Amino acid sequence: QVQLVESGGGSVEAGGSLTLSCTVSKFSYKSYQMAWFRQAPGKEREGVAALNTLNHFIYKPSVKGRFSISEDNAKNILYLQMNSLKPEDTATYYCAAGPWSMSFARLARSDYPHWGRGTQVTVSS
16 A cells, blocks of 8 residues: 655744655556645645656746755655745645656646645744
8 A cells, every 4th residue: 555654844934944755655656746735724735846757847836946846766755845935835735646657747636546644834924
């Protein structure tokens, strides 16, 4: 059974940085995409950043230039480096993964069958 476990969340002041990690186990697809989503209280879960095995990256426009998604294949870890954090970035952040053979990555929730339980990020003004 695929397992995704997020870590690295916390509380920071606006302008600060955090790096989220997602440790992935029992995930053996040769072609895949992985992503970070977030959900703020009372709001829909939204895609933040994704990558695929063909090194295509996609970002939510409001985080582009501030967030960076990457993976360490040897350690089976997905990262989300978050810089210049804003109060509106406050949310629970979820790691997601799924098989994917397209040349581009997508931020559609329905594409991802595997999810972590989330890690909380709080940005104070």
